Amino acid sequence: xxxxxxxxxxxxxxxxxxxxxKAARQLGVSQPSLTTQLRRIExxxxxxxxxxxxxxxxxxxxxxxxxxxxxxxxxxxxxxVAEARALAHGPRLRIGSTASRALPGxxxxxxxxxPDTETSLVVDVxxxxxxxxxxxxxxxxxxxxxVEGSPxxxxxxxxxxxxxxxxxxxxxxSRDHPAARQAVVSLRxxxxxxxxxxxxxxxxxxxxxxxxxGAGLDPPVLHADYHTATSLIxxxxxxxxxxxxxxxxxxxxxxPLSGDPLAVRLLLATRPGAHAxxxxxxxxxxxxxxxxxxxxxAWLHHHASPLLEAA
Numbered sequence: 001x002x003x004x005x006x007x008x009x010x011x012x013x014x015x016x017x018x019x020x021x022k023a024a025r026q027l028g029v030s031q032p033s034l035t036t037q038l039r040r041i042e043x044x045x046x047x048x049x050x051x052x053x054x055x056x057x058x059x060x061x062x063x064x065x066x067x068x069x070x071x072x073x074x075x076x077x078x079x080x081v082a083e084a085r086a087l088a089h090g091p092r093l094r095i096g097s098t099a100s101r102a103l104p105g106x107x108x109x110x111x112x113x114x115p116d117t118e119t120s121l122v123v124d125v126x127x128x129x130x131x132x133x134x135x136x137x138x139x140x141x142x143x144x145x146x147v148e149g150s151p152x153x154x155x156x157x158x159x160x161x162x163x164x165x166x167x168x169x170x171x172x173x174s175r176d177h178p179a180a181r182q183a184v185v186s187l188r189x190x191x192x193x194x195x196x197x198x199x200x201x202x203x204x205x206x207x208x209x210x211x212x213x214g215a216g217l218d219p220p221v222l223h224a225d226y227h228t229a230t231s232l233i234x235x236x237x238x239x240x241x242x243x244x245x246x247x248x249x250x251x252x253x254x255x256p257l258s259g260d261p262l263a264v265r266l267l268l269a270t271r272p273g274a275h276a277x278x279x280x281x282x283x284x285x286x287x288x289x290x291x292x293x294x295x296x297x298a299w300l301h302h303h304a305s306p307l308l309e310a311a
Contacts, residue, residue, distance in 0.1 A: 011041065168260040172240050173190070174252065200225070245293050
């Protein structure tokens with residue numbers, strides 16, 4: 001078997017994800033298929049590239065050597081394809097983002113500012129995956145959040161622009177939850193509830209676990225994606241962290257947490273030379289989304305947020 005770029009891309013994905021399961025999901029293939037492909041690559045190179053452990057995969061010394069040569073090749077190929085497509089199709093702006101209520105306003109502003117530029121959007125729960133896509137030339141910019149205490153793996157060479165240093169995370173619960181009668185709730189008000197987290201969101205479970213430990217709490221936790229979580233929250237089966245720009249909803253209560261123990265940093269990652277207007281339009285779109293959400297608007301006024309100064 002001759003090695004191809006797709007094989008090198010698979011090796012990089014396994015190393016970055018730390019497990020075959022996560023890498024397979026990122027690549028859009030089944031885990032058995034990726035496992036078979038890895039075995040073929042190892043046979044072709046006549047050496048073991050990863051140690052398979054109960055907690056995932058980690059590169060062997062031989063694997064680290066191969067990855068050191070593979071990464072620049074993968075990045076160069078992605079950049080070549082991206083630049084060729086840009087030349088063939090004219091101006092393009094490829095945007096990546098984790099979920100955000102600011103996205104519609106951001107795209108609207110970009111379309112108005114850059115009417116002749118073709119704009120595409122990739123939404124992913126994994127901020128680290130989006131950063132890798134910017135680094136490899138698959139995206140031009142990515143709007144991501146970094147969970148407090150869980151730094152993102154930022155590739156060298158990316159430019160990182162801080163949109164908000166510390167965005168508080170609110171909590172969503174059923175409308176008839178006892179704590180929903182309060183304007184602000186504490187972690188102890190929710191200590192008996194089951195908390196729902198999405199383990200595929202980089203750093204979220206670790207961040208929540210740290211906050212619980214710091215408060216001396218150990219509530220039960222459910223692992224599921226947030227689309228599944230909505231019905232559980234509405235029915236009172238769980239509570240969950242949420243962005244402060246969420247809501248309002250008739251079937252769900254969203255409240256700030258006392259002391260703001262949960263927070264993220266909002267970042268825009270760009271390739272060198274990206275449009276400066278991209279950040280400006282994102283900032284204005286985020287402000288718009290924040291100010292039309294009453295609980296978050298009140299929080300911003302109470303904390304004299306710099307976000308209000310530019311309003």
